Amino acid sequence: MRKSKRRLWIIGAAAVVLAGAAGLASLALRDTMVFFYAPSDIAESPPAPGQHIRVGGLVVEGSVDRPAEGGANFSVTDGGADLRVIYRGSLPDLFREGQGIVAEGSFDGEGVFHASTVLAKHDETYMPPEVADALRENGMWEEPGAARSSGYEYRPPQPETSGEGS
């Protein structure tokens, strides 16, 4: 095959694959992207039932209810509003009251949020960035002092007035 023809082949094949991949990626992004909501966002304008979303906030102290058959129900707060979360799985080991978590799931027809996954971090000193932003907006965030060096001195901010659900 002549050199110019070969080059045409290569460029053509590359263009087809890349265009296909780019098309796939943009379509898939649009369809599968999961939006993050803070509890106050939900209070303002609740997402449609069935829409897959992520909710994050601090677990309200004293709000965790552990049914006899397993699973857990609890509330998360961003200081502005609370949201009740129903979860039928086994809570992650790092789940604590007062700690930042992210729950993924959707609202049912009655406006109850069912989580399919609850994420608490490996590292207990770690705060999900979205949760930190949501807390900051509601004035519940305390800047960690010296966050440098392996997180030894750094503890996640503990809300002083949680539980009431303002």
Next chain:
Amino acid sequence: MIAELGRFLIALALAASFAQLVFAWKGASRGGSGGFAEAGRLAVVAVVVSAGTAFALLIVAFLQSDFSIAYVAGHSHIDKPLLYKVAAAWGGHEGSMLLWCLMLGLFGLAISRVGPADPALRLRAVSVQAILQLLFFSFLAFASNPFDRLLPAPVQGADLNPILQDPALAVHPPLLYVGYVGLSSAFAIAAAGLIEKTPGRALGAALRPFALAAWTALTAGIALGAWWAYYELGWGGWWFWDPVENASFMPWLLGAALIHSAIATEKRGAFPGWTVFLALLAFILSTLGAFLVRSGVLTSVHAFALDPERGVWILGMLASAAVGGFALFALRAGSLGEGEGFEPTSREAFIGANNLLLAASAGVVLVGTVYPLILDMSGGAAVSVGPPYFNATATPLMIAALVLLPLAPFLPWANGGARAGLAQMRAALLLLPVAIGGGVLIWMGAPVLAVIGGALGLWVLGGAAMDAVGALPAARTRALKFAVAGRALAHAGVGFIALGAAADASRPPELTRALVPGESLTHAGHTVTLEDVHRADGQNYLADRATLRLERGGILQPERRYYPAADQNTREVAIRTRLSGDFYAAIGEPRLQPDGRVGYEIRLAFHPMIWALGLGAFMIVLGGGCALYARAAGRVVQRRRVAGETAARGANS
């Protein structure tokens, strides 16, 4: 004392890297021999010795529980078992960065000892490696020093996260770093080749063993991480498309592309520019991975504690490597030369297609990983991109790659006749309906993806077996035998992984229920009875151990542990492995029942044929090892031949 010595050694390694850069650069400019070259080679040894001693000192500090060192205080505890005191040396950011730097030095040493045959190119690569060392050692010394003091020293340490106290995790990071950092040597050789205007073919040959070694280690590291996630995290999965997993998967995909394109470049001079570009890009993506993991910009299960300052540093290093590498590429790619022609049914064409698909996969993974970040930085909504995106984008590309994979080894190089290629392929093509039939039969009723994956897995496995049967007897030298075996093993490993992933797609959703001792639960055809729950404390934890009796025979004893030092719970899952799959049980929180009895949350899951994933990864690593050995054996033979010819010539003259 240890802290001061450690800091001094890190500074010394930094200074030695500078000497390495200057001397090796000058040495390379003088043809790779002489005093400067010698000094450059010595400097690499000095870097390795100082960084290695610093690393050993850090381990000693952990063994002595020297809590006046902030890093030790943050990651250790007096009561911790010995193995994890040692492993904690690389369990956090600073220590793992020291290990990363040590590996950079070791790969510099490897280049200077067994690197490119051309002495000038070899030394130039050593000096480029020195630039990378300078970047990372500065970061270590000025922004991530593991020997920083903590005053006043606490009486007790904060302990390593108990979830990380696991034998697999003790070796997982070092292997990953061999992979990530190993790609730096491919970067260094590629950049050096551009500086030296080395022809593409020679450069492909020089790159390949380093890329192969790095990629093999990366495969092993990723596999261990997946295995650990499977049994230690107790999430009931092995791959989550988590940003940090993606951070390792992107260099893996590019590395896989690179080791194939480098063959075509070495053997036929095909795609010289692309091979060099890939070598540059693979390491840059490794560094991007380090940025994503260590800067705290992403919500990830793996993230280290948040620190924007570190992020800025790593971004700076990333930008320097990328700008330097690509500018050099833009200026000098012309010197690599043009490849020879080939037909669409040649092996080059198939390797090209494989590269295109692998690179496109890396591209879609990259988009999905950084898109939430970019949207967030540009003030958009906070979003996350999860498994549905990656399944919809990367999976079709992988499927296409798997369809082509078994055919490539049967095709001749170059223009060797498309007809001959087709005749060769005919036997392989006969396999396709068999594989599809088998896939449909085995996974009847399972999701479509499981059927496709299963058929493709059988197709790839069959192709690898036919390749081995056909090519092994024809291979005359030991090097050739190992090369063929390596190829067949690695390809068969890919087939097993496809089988395992397909089986996973047909996995039933897991079940969680609180059980009181005496009660039973059925999942995926297995009935288990909770016999009792008793205390089973260990050296540094308290534990509840459940005894579950399987109706089909056998006992499962999952544990839930509490580590007082870290004030944290972990769970040890119990797994019963059979050919059909793993039956997996975990024990969760106790639950008070209405009648006053105490129940325990029991989680059951069934993972069909998950052993295929482990076996596949093992075979890929073994295949990589064989290919490396083939390379070394071939090199010895070649050297002997050259030596023999020189001797013969000497005798004749």
